[in-house]
Amino acid sequence: MSMPRRALAAAAVALVLPLSACGSGGDDSGPTDASGKIEGDITFQTWNLRANFKPYFEGLVADFEKKYPGTRVKWIDQPAEGYPDKISADAAGGTLPDVVNVSPDLVAPLAKAGMALDLDKAAGKYKSEYLSGAWASHQVPGMSGTYAFPWYLNTGPLFYNKSLFTRAGLDPSSPPKTYGDLFADALRMAKKSDGKVATLANVPTIEDFGRYGVQLMNKEGTGFAFNDAKGIELLTEYKQLYDAKALDPQALTATPESSGRKFLTEAVAMNPGSALDLGNFKKQAPDLYKNIGITDQITSTGHVNMYVMGVMVNSRTAHTPAAVAFAHFVTDAHNQMSFAKKVAIFPSTAGSLDDPYFTKEDGTDETRVRIAAAKSLKNAVNYTPVLFSDQMKTALRNEVAKALQGKQSPKAALDNAVKACDQLLKQQG
Incomplete structure (x- = not known):
């Protein structure tokens, strides 16, 4: 799995800040005024990006420092493994970097603890x-404000055999x-x-x-x-599929990787994916690749699901104007577009998805997937509630x-x- 897919798949890992770091519901203790002179030394932390994109980020930092001569940006990158724990430890110890790569669920406890700047x-x-939809993805229920700039997005179609x-x-x-x-x-x-042959490989x-x-949460x-009549209806349907072996018997313990292997070996007829998977199919399963069908995510709402990454500003930074300017610079239309051309992700900036790169067919399946995904992202939503932790995921799955x-x-x-999820929610404070 390549970097962004891995990072995005990890986007809902839990982060529970130690009690010592908890504050009173987003009462930022640092300066919120970003209108001053853009100067000073700041630290920028990414999530598992150095290995594949070192030249891109070094260029990004150099461009920013050239634009604002009084600034210096120190770029640090953390491995995917243990990233939430690292953020938690830094938040508790007062060593959180000035600008931090986060997912919505990681920003929620930081916002509650007053450590994420309200943008x-x-x-x-x-x-x-x-x-x-991307801007709203880093808002926290029960709090006013937005706590990170949206950065790259991802979504994908359903592949079928x-x-x-x-x-x-x-x-x-004529797929479903x-x-x-x-x-x-x-x-x-x-x-x-x-x-x-099962059609699906994953439990809901x-x-x-x-x-x-x-409806996933109250307003x-x-x-x-999610225990309303519609939720019960969906799970009842899945029970019928499971009994008929239309849902893979190993779905109860499936991971995205194991589901992908099932699809690769033609034991499962449909599986979600992205443009990145097509190259994998072409190399590892040429017979499957010849028979690949591509269709839209199935949804009753008219909105597909998207995964989103963000860039948060530490509310306690000593250089708020520089930190905000850099977080905006990383996520502006120009820099998001150049990043999207290096890897199969999508910009969160308005208008970027109308670029010919995301609209013009060239006859390849890869481009077809990219165009379909870009079109669907314009009104996509992040269905996973910001407050839905990894422990909650496990409770639901069980x-x-x-x-x-x-x-x-x-x-x-x-x-x-x-x-169980409500009880865990109370523990989050």
Whole structure:
């Protein structure tokens, strides 16, 4: 898995700040005025980017220092493994860098502890430069404000195996467009293959509930709500798929990597992915590559799911104007566009997705995927709630597994999951 995919896949790892770092709901103790002279030494921390993109970031720093001669930026990069723990330790110890690469769930506890600068106050003039869904992704329920500049985005289509569709008597040129189609096609494929070919390899996650149209949290952000009638309906459908082997039997313990391998070996008919996967298919499974179908994410809301990375400013930086200016510089349209051309990610800046790079076909599958993803990102949302921690993910997964195994009803499973997640939410403070 390449860098951004790995970082984005890790975007919902938990971060619980030690009590010593907790503050009173976002009361920034540092200066919020970013209008002063842009000068001083600041530190910029990224998440697992040095190995593949060292020249890009060194150039970025040099360009900024040239534009603002009174500044110096020290770039540090942390490995993917243990990144949330590193941020937690730095926050508790008062050594958090001035500008930090974060995901929405990582920014939430920092904002609650008063350590993330409110950009609505300090940098609101830049808001219109970004896609509205991307800007909103670093807002925290129950708090006013936005706590990081949106940076790169990712999303992807559903890949499907045309030959498996044909074998099941399904039209390979007409993949499922709705959840109803998906469930019907999956049951048919399982029946035709005598349970040997599943259509899906993963149990439903919080983002699946979101795409299905389930309300995930109450409006105040004080409790979860995915145990409503629509949530129960989705899990009931998945239970039917599991019983029919239309959902892979190993889905209860699947990872994105294991699901990808299932699709690669043609044991599973559909799998989410991105343009990065096509090169992998071409190299490792040429027969599969010849039969790859590409379709949109299935959603009941009209909005696909997106993953988003952000750049946060430490509210306690000694150089607020320089830190805000640099965070904006990293995420401005020009620099996001140049980064997007180096790796299969997408800019969060308004208008960038209209660039010919994201709109003009050249006959390749890679470009087709990039164009489709860029189009869908314009009104995409990050379904994973900012407050949904890794522990909550585990709680939901465990209860879903019990429902699929018939150990409890879908309603009981979701009631228990909401109860567990609400309890964890209270512990976050």
